[in-house]
Amino acid sequence: MRHWCGAAVAVAVAATPAAARDIVVKDQSEFGAATKAVQPGDRILLGDGEWRDFAIRFVADGTKDKPILLGAQHAGKALLTGKSSLAVAGKFIVVANLVFKDGYAAGKDGVIATRVGNKWLENSRLTGLVIDNFTNPDRKFEDHWVSLYGAGIRVDHSQFVGKANAGAMLVVIRDQPWPLANHIRIDHNWFGPRPVLGANGGETIRIGTSTESLSDSITTVEDNWFERCDGEVEIVSVKSGKNVIRGNVFDSSQGSVVLRHGHGNLVERNVFLGHGLPHTGGVRVINERQIVRGNYMEGLAGTDFTSALVVMNGVPNSPLNRYFQVKQATIDHNSLIDVARVTLGAGASEERSAAPVDVKLTGNLITGRDGMDPFRAEASVAGIAFAGNAGTATTAAGVTIDAREVKLARAANGLLYPTDPKLAELGAPHDLNPVKRAETGVAWYPKLLEPTPALAGATARDVPVADAAGLSRAVDTGRAGDVIRLKAGTYRVAAPLTVSKPLVIAGHDATLTFAGATLFALENGGRLELRGLSISGAASPQQPGNAVIRTSAQPMTANYAIRLIDCTFADMGAPGFDVIATTPSTLADLIELRRSRFRDVAGAVLAGRSETGQLGYYNAEHVVIADSRFDRVGTVVDLLRAGTDESTYGPHFAMTGSTVTDSGPVMLWGVQETNIDGNTFISSKGIAVTHSVGTPLTRITGNRFVRTPAPTVTELDYRGPERAVLTPNDIAG
Numbered sequence: 001m002r003h004w005c006g007a008a009v010a011v012a013v014a015a016t017p018a019a020a021r022d023i024v025v026k027d028q029s030e031f032g033a034a035t036k037a038v039q040p041g042d043r044i045l046l047g048d049g050e051w052r053d054f055a056i057r058f059v060a061d062g063t064k065d066k067p068i069l070l071g072a073q074h075a076g077k078a079l080l081t082g083k084s085s086l087a088v089a090g091k092f093i094v095v096a097n098l099v100f101k102d103g104y105a106a107g108k109d110g111v112i113a114t115r116v117g118n119k120w121l122e123n124s125r126l127t128g129l130v131i132d133n134f135t136n137p138d139r140k141f142e143d144h145w146v147s148l149y150g151a152g153i154r155v156d157h158s159q160f161v162g163k164a165n166a167g168a169m170l171v172v173i174r175d176q177p178w179p180l181a182n183h184i185r186i187d188h189n190w191f192g193p194r195p196v197l198g199a200n201g202g203e204t205i206r207i208g209t210s211t212e213s214l215s216d217s218i219t220t221v222e223d224n225w226f227e228r229c230d231g232e233v234e235i236v237s238v239k240s241g242k243n244v245i246r247g248n249v250f251d252s253s254q255g256s257v258v259l260r261h262g263h264g265n266l267v268e269r270n271v272f273l274g275h276g277l278p279h280t281g282g283v284r285v286i287n288e289r290q291i292v293r294g295n296y297m298e299g300l301a302g303t304d305f306t307s308a309l310v311v312m313n314g315v316p317n318s319p320l321n322r323y324f325q326v327k328q329a330t331i332d333h334n335s336l337i338d339v340a341r342v343t344l345g346a347g348a349s350e351e352r353s354a355a356p357v358d359v360k361l362t363g364n365l366i367t368g369r370d371g372m373d374p375f376r377a378e379a380s381v382a383g384i385a386f387a388g389n390a391g392t393a394t395t396a397a398g399v400t401i402d403a404r405e406v407k408l409a410r411a412a413n414g415l416l417y418p419t420d421p422k423l424a425e426l427g428a429p430h431d432l433n434p435v436k437r438a439e440t441g442v443a444w445y446p447k448l449l450e451p452t453p454a455l456a457g458a459t460a461r462d463v464p465v466a467d468a469a470g471l472s473r474a475v476d477t478g479r480a481g482d483v484i485r486l487k488a489g490t491y492r493v494a495a496p497l498t499v500s501k502p503l504v505i506a507g508h509d510a511t512l513t514f515a516g517a518t519l520f521a522l523e524n525g526g527r528l529e530l531r532g533l534s535i536s537g538a539a540s541p542q543q544p545g546n547a548v549i550r551t552s553a554q555p556m557t558a559n560y561a562i563r564l565i566d567c568t569f570a571d572m573g574a575p576g577f578d579v580i581a582t583t584p585s586t587l588a589d590l591i592e593l594r595r596s597r598f599r600d601v602a603g604a605v606l607a608g609r610s611e612t613g614q615l616g617y618y619n620a621e622h623v624v625i626a627d628s629r630f631d632r633v634g635t636v637v638d639l640l641r642a643g644t645d646e647s648t649y650g651p652h653f654a655m656t657g658s659t660v661t662d663s664g665p666v667m668l669w670g671v672q673e674t675n676i677d678g679n680t681f682i683s684s685k686g687i688a689v690t691h692s693v694g695t696p697l698t699r700i701t702g703n704r705f706v707r708t709p710a711p712t713v714t715e716l717d718y719r720g721p722e723r724a725v726l727t728p729n730d731i732a733g
């Protein structure tokens, strides 16, 4: 079945017959009038300027030769802002060159949906669209930026960047009553940065859901550029059959292409560039008749389910939403260069007990990072036939590879190939010609990366301050990246300081007290570094619930950061007085305590258990404590990730070189990576770790425990050999 995908649209538009009209509309009522009279071949063009709160509904039928165009009079000059959205249905329609920014779509269908009521879109094209940080401010509100209902739709040369709330950026929707065989083509788009969501629902693309996953969607995702798409473990989540993922570039993106549900999919000629960044992955294979061939992967640091290549173990007679056994997979002529891990039989457990069968792993070139053996077999690999693979030697049981040192040279296409002619036929094809970034998206709108805002960058400005009023003013009116320098003295801060941009506040011999329940209130966009300050709670109310730093009571879509460097916190004896108090629907990229001292704190230095639901949300991606001292502190850290969701990499927790005396515990629940090394605990409650989900890595080593219980690690579900590393430690009783 061939669908009209609008390949000839540009030509058709240029040669618009005389009868067809260009109708330029200036406001929403003119648009309404134009749509009522629209004829095949017409072009309805939004005039330049801002279109605020414009919920476009457009239903029309063009013809193959005379499609109807809805677009901008000038590409990129019609800006849809505020509560704007687009719902479009019908046949032979082209939507082109619109920009959504400075707002968000309020409805469940998100920014663009190809349906109006129960009517869907067919044989149509969405091209040159930009959705720029048009994100719902409630990070737990689930929507999709582009919801594709229908068939024969092409989405091309568009840019999507900055979705920070739950829900995929782009989904193909196939459950009743929508078409199952979608023939959708998603090509030459730029999928820009998607920040870590900290829960399931951070996919960039999802095709279907498990319910109808045994039917074929026949969707193609081709020649797109994915850049820092870090939302969750699935960048592209395939949940249907006969889809093609081809020729895409995955650059510096956390996560993988996951063949989660559905059979007979093809993943070929993609390029994955991890640059050694954590959790960069390749392809994860589940289900039957999947083909993974001719892909190029370099510098992927992901492990476990995010390995460069994962062949999973399945569940016998699996329900639709679990894991079908891998059968008849072909994994052929891929280059996996400098990769941390290849995992076969991944996730084997009592439930996932069906090892892969009838799998061919042939002609691949596989080298491990730093010459390390990348292979792990977590189940029998007897059902995998290895032939003609070469690369780093392995000790994984049953894995066969022609072990040799592989010398590589970069070819004109930017990719590495073996210099040894005997290996020339192995790995990814030499004619791979990955799509260029400039060939994706549109030429008339920047592909801004907006790097995670530094706390103080090269453009940092010093703002000297000598009293509390000046401090308050500097925080309110300062610019992002300012370094506010406090002269020596005592600052009595009367009202909370609201931080909604990156700020550094530094000082020597500067002491802050505060009269309210909060000193710093972090709001969306806020990142805060304190350097060299002394903060006393002595002037705060003698009532429960004070905090030095508190995140917003509203959801924050921008992940925040807190760094406390060379600071002292003391006299926080009121009940439940916390240093850092987190709130639901907020996520820290980083909370760092370095060379700081915490004395007489009744609550927690880090209270990180505000997320109470079972969806897997948590409060901090990375927590780092180094060279710090805790004396008479109620709780050092309380960090929780609840639920059994497997879609995230965090939290990560590290504590080194610190001393804890006469204090409460370090409590970690559901943390995925823990490294506690070289600390001393005296007359304290010690460390309590609970492993709840995933494959947590816990190392507690080189610590001294004096009159402090030995650390405990509780496994909730896992049954097997001890997996936490708890030696050596010096437990002095």
Ligand code: CA
Pocket: 200, 201, 202, 203, 232, 233, 234, 237, 647
């Ligand atoms: Ca997911």
